[in-house]
Structures are given as C-alpha cells and as structure tokens.
Amino acid sequence: MNPDAGLRERKKAKTRAELTEAALRQFTERGFDETTVEDIVGACDVSPRTFFRYFDSKEDVVIGFFDDLGAELVELLAGRPPDEAPFAAARAAFESFADIYQERRNRVCAVSQLAYETPPIRARLLDKHARWENGLARELARRMQTDPETDPRPRLIAAVSLAAFSTAVRGWVADGGRGELSPLVSANLRAVENGLDRTSVPSA
Amino acid sequence: MNPDAGLRERKKAKTRAELTEAALRQFTERGFDETTVEDIVGACDVSPRTFFRYFDSKEDVVIGFFDDLGAELVELLAGRPPDEAPFAAARAAFESFADIYQERRNRVCAVSQLAYETPPIRARLLDKHARWENGLARELARRMQTDPETDPRPRLIAAVSLAAFSTAVRGWVADGGRGELSPLVSANLRAVENGLDRTSVPSA
C-alpha cells in the first residue's frame, strides 16, 4: 500500500481490499445469492450504505478486479512494433497478457469459477470483455490507419482474437490453472491466424 | 396463432405477446430502468405477480426473443454435409442463420439498440451468445468425432466463428439493418477462415 498517500487514501484502499476479500471468500464458500451485502459488511465494520460507495453493485466486488486489465491489454498492443501485421500484433499482446493472468492465477481462477456457476456474474464478465474488445478495436484501427466506425476489419480482428484468448483461458481455468497459460493462448491465436480449417491445434 | 390449441393456450400466448410488446415499446420510448414492471402490466390488465410467471425477470422480456434461436443455429450446423470442414460448415450455418436475423429485422434491431444503451441487457445478451457457443462446440465436436471437454478445437472454432458473426451483426444493426446481412456474415467468416492477416475484408 502506497505509504506516500494521505491517511484518507490509505484507509480507503484498506477498506476496499477488506470488502473485496470478505465478499470473495463468502461468495465462494456460501454462494453469491446466499451472501447478502449485510453479511459482507458485517465482517468489515462498515455500513451497508458505505459498501455501495465503494462498489456500484454486489457484482462489482467480483468484477472490479478485472477493471484495470483492459487498459493494460490495450497498452500491450500499443507497444508492439508498428510494422507488425495487425493480428500478429494482437497475438503477441495476448501472449504477454496471459502472463498477467498467470501471475494472478488465484484471483482469476476464483472469479472464473464464480462466473461459471453464477449467471449474473458470468454476464457481467462477458460485458467487461466486450469493453476490452472496444479498446482493442480502437487501437487496431489506429495502427491500421483506418476508421473503426466504418471499417469492420479492426473490430473483427479484435473480436476474434479475444474469443481465441478467452477460449484458452477457459481451458486453463478448467484445468485448475495448473499449466502455463501463455502457450495455450499462443496456440489458439496461431491456429486462427493461419486459418482454422488448415491448421491442427494440438489437442492437449 | 395456432387455432388448434385450446382457449387456455391461445390466451397465454396472447398475454405473453402483449406483455412483450408493451415492454419493448416502453423500454425503447422511456428507457429500461425508467420503466417499472407495474408500468408494463398496467398496459395489459395483468397483475405484477403474473408478469413474473411469464418471465423470470424484467430483462427476460427483451431477451426471451432470442431463446429459441440457439437451437435453430445448432440445427443448421447439424444439417451440413458431414464431409465439410468444420469451420466451413460453421460458416455455412451462420450464413443461413443470418437470414433468420434478416427476417426478424425489426426485433433484432430494437433489441440490439436496447442492449447497446442498457448494460444489464447487453450482459444478458452476451450470456445468451455464450450458451449458443456451448451448443455449437458440442455439435462441432460430434462432427469432428472428438471430445468437447478435452479437445479445445471445437470450442475454439465455435467461439471464433460466433465472434465473427456477432461482429457482422453489429455492423449491420449500426447501419439500421438496411442492407443484406448474409453477405457481411459471409465476408467476415471467410476472412477468418483464410487467416486474418492474409485476406482483405472489404472495408464497406
């Protein structure tokens, strides 16, 4: 926790972290619907009203974790050399992005598991992905020197590469996040890059 | 409305249709959050309690329209010749599926527009797509004679082809659903089929 910040900032960060942890723990133990906001705040000495000052909704406690990741993904893409072909650049960005997932394996797996069994959370997560897709499409359009509103190509590349990435993550999580994510991501994106009826994706 | 069915069935279908229409109209006029369930039932001489016997949630009135479409999509894929390559079969299925969208242009556009500006609805719609993806993956696995749980390929093809389709729909809807959807879908899926950094998608 940044010690330079004032007391106020530090306190806020602490409560936020406490709330997130308490919520995540109870959600996974008891289930999302079975855990009320009062249950969550009860473990943190905070009023229900304050909970909603930190999070827009109960779901946001879970999803909030993914909030900043979209920006990182776009930055990774923006950092690729300009002469790289668009999809190849996206693939490289996702390969690095996979490492971020790997680092936070526990959180990613916990949230994914939660999303798997809780429709509203799953829906929210998908919506978050859709926002990433927007960011990706915009950055790809910039890189391709085209208008993302009229030219469908950047959006298509964004959507398809993200789908390939998500599919890899899904498999990784289903396996308990044991192996390495990056190679799975790479394999999926290369398969798409080369045309799906041409290539054989390793079936392991 | 099927006249063979008893009075009961006909009545139910009628109420359901009325509720859907009233809801959709008010949602688009006044906004989703600004329209309460009481507003909806007020236009149909139905009690709020009964509304929730027809729909699981307020959102379901909007999304319900897409409920049966997933099954149709899977059937279209199942109807493709068995020797067709998997992605090519998916492409063909989506091309036909596009015609179903085109037939119901008004509904599709209205719901999409609503989804665009109403996060919870957008999320639900994405979740519905995710279910379609499951169905597609299963059917592709059957066709490829492989296990959808261990072999990532059918899921990858399902996810990617669906993403390409959805992107085409998005463009079509953004244009007011004026042109033909099927060619857009075909172009997107062919682009993916051939490898995204190789082909040029027509930028119109």
Added chain:
DNA sequence: GGAAATGTGACAACCGCTGCCATTTCGCAT
C-alpha cells in the same frame, strides 16, 4: 486551531422478485 472538503452512518423509500393462499377460469368426462 479552525474552516472547508471528504468520508461515514442511519433512516426511509423504491423496485425487482418470491412464497403463499384464496379465487377464478378452463378442460373434460359424464
């Protein structure tokens, strides 16, 4: 130290949604 900004708690209210039970309506056999 004190004023101004900021975070918090308590209360009330709205709305989506559900369980429950009484009432009405329909389908069907007689």
Added chain:
DNA sequence: ATGCGAAATGGCAGCGGTTGTCACATTTCC
C-alpha cells in the same frame, strides 16, 4: 348442461439490492 380437478391468476406480505438525504465525524490545508 353440469360439476369436478387442474391450471392460471391476483393480492399480499416480505426479502434484498440500490439510492437519496441529511446529520455527524474525520482528515486536510491554511
């Protein structure tokens, strides 16, 4: 036609998520 069982409905009470409001406490800054 009639009456009986099944199915649909309405009304009510209640839970839980979410928001507005206002008074109070705490931190920041001068």
